[in-house]
Amino acid sequence: MEQQTPPSTDARPAQQGSTKVIFAAIVANLGIAVAKFVVAGITGSAAMMAEGIHSAVDTGNELLLLVGEHNAAKKPDARHPFGYGKVVYFWALIVALSVFTLGGGLSIYHGVHAIVHPESLGDPLWNYIVLGVAALFEGYSWNVSRLELNKVKKPGSNLWQAFRASKDASVFTVFIEDSAALLGIIVAVAGIGLGQWTGNRYFDPAASIVIGLILVGAAYMLARETGALLVGEAMGDDQTTRLRAIFDADPQIDKVGKLLSMQMGPDQVLLTASVQFKRGMQIDAVEIAIARLEQRVNAEFPEIKQIYFESGALRSSWRRADASQPANPSVD
Incomplete structure (x- = not known):
């Protein structure tokens, strides 16, 4: 992936x-x-x-x-x-x-x-x-x-x-x-x-x-x-629920899929997020939304050092944007 x-x-x-x-x-x-x-x-x-x-x-x-x-x-x-x-x-x-x-x-x-x-x-x-x-x-x-x-x-x-x-x-x-x-x-x-x-x-x-x-x-x-x-224990259920609430609350996200975490050390967590952004968003808008989400997550969970966003959902958003606005192409 x-x-x-x-x-x-x-x-x-x-x-x-x-x-x-x-x-x-x-x-x-x-x-x-x-x-x-x-x-x-x-x-x-x-x-x-x-x-x-x-x-x-x-x-x-x-x-x-x-x-x-x-x-x-x-x-x-x-x-x-x-x-x-x-x-x-x-x-x-x-x-x-x-x-x-x-x-x-x-x-x-x-x-x-x-x-x-x-x-x-x-x-x-x-x-x-x-x-x-x-x-x-x-x-x-x-x-x-x-x-x-x-x-x-x-x-x-x-x-x-x-x-x-x-x-x-x-x-x-x-x-x-x-x-x-x-x-x-x-x-x-x-x-x-x-x-x-x-x-x-x-x-x-x-x-x-x-x-x-x-x-x-x-x-x-x-x-x-x-x-x-x-061997790779995840964050607790309560923390995952709070993380999901942060993603759900973002106005540029349509759907939140899996949020997978792994404890990499006492104060270090890796997070992967499968999210669906709003239809028709351009690359710049997606990058701003990602930066905003990273800031909100880090403010509540400073131990999360890396956040990965699943690329399939990003490509899907950009392709829909390409189809609706052919004169202003986005990067696939």
Whole structure:
């Protein structure tokens, strides 16, 4: 299908909100991971070891997200004329696989190993102290990502719906990781506490397995969302409806056909529009109408960087104009 030449494309602007979320998560997870491993070695807690693995994996994942953010800011070139925005989705998918294998898999393995070869636990006081401090840091990081998600949350919706609506993989990845981390801390405290209270050595490794299952669930959610964006997810139904209203309201358009969109990055969308202009319009009038539509769309959807108009509808309008006004030919 032939298309109109798109407007010029600038490089993807820096995602200041995304970078802030990632750095907050790195600061929270790095120190916590070291403390958890030290205490796990002292007390022999399988749940604490699982938490240490979780925090260490999360720290590495945030570094991968930073790589994605850096590469996504590259300017379009001949090999990638639409830019590098989808690089963020690629690295977010790698993070999801990391959470599944290194986080969930190792936590479950360590829990099973501790059940088969149970060990006596030492004084759990330091476990509680480190987990309490970890909850504060993870809560801070979680709140930073929550505030970013609130920017795309619709009135009356919840954070889960905002997560599904967000196109910024760095933000929603940190949000899901931190949510899983907070749940993991609760499970670890419960496992260690029940083991101490009952004297049953199996509560602690069972908590490690539960933490692993939480991470597997988080990995599945991240893989589903980032995978959909990576292969070319469209804008939401609400946005498409608003776009159609903009085209329908233009006085020079007779009919609006398909409006097809593709997310090319957290703040970059490609749009193709099949529209039927008024009968008998000349080339200059069509160009003015296109420029007007581009301005109106960009005013409401600044993330739409390219708009393509289906050439069949344009040629049809110009041919009708040629037939009705043969003395003033238009370009076909």
